[in-house]
Amino acid sequence: MNGTNSLQSATLEDCNLVLAHFSDLTAPGFDSYYEAQHKRKNARRAREALPLEEYLPPTPITDPDIRNEISSARQFIRKVGRRRKTINRKLGTSYGLKHQAGRYMGVYISNGAFIAAACLEGYAILRDGPNAFFALSLTFE
Numbered sequence: 001m002n003g004t005n006s007l008q009s010a011t012l013e014d015c016n017l018v019l020a021h022f023s024d025l026t027a028p029g030f031d032s033y034y035e036a037q038h039k040r041k042n043a044r045r046a047r048e049a050l051p052l053e054e055y056l057p058p059t060p061i062t063d064p065d066i067r068n069e070i071s072s073a074r075q076f077i078r079k080v081g082r083r084r085k086t087i088n089r090k091l092g093t094s095y096g097l098k099h100q101a102g103r104y105m106g107v108y109i110s111n112g113a114f115i116a117a118a119c120l121e122g123y124a125i126l127r128d129g130p131n132a133f134f135a136l137s138l139t140f141e
Helices: 012-021 031-047 064-080 094-105 111-120
Strands: 081-083 125-128 131-134 136-138
Touching (some): 012 064, 064 111, 094 111, 094 131, 111 131
16 A cells, blocks of 8 residues: 655545554554453453443544654655565564654654554554554665
């Protein structure tokens, strides 16, 4: 999947392309993981007769700040990312890669923004809880 080639803020169209494939992707990662975790926690609280906690959905990737993060992550991937034929588990998950991208670009990048950027740049993705692995290697010159 390739969204716009612009290095400006990711567009809503870009985000909708990603959401068509990963409808539960939010700023912290795949929300189905967090929602299930919340349900387990409330089930335990109910058994212990404790008040239940409200589930507050995370920031969507369509948020303007997250769209800026997606653009920064895309720039990082374009600069140092290289395609692989297979998923690269040795490189680590999106959670670790978001930190590398953030340090390299000098900005904060959320987990979900990194996943969205890799998706828009056409990298194969393997979900792993709230995170993802990619058919990606990094080459710093």
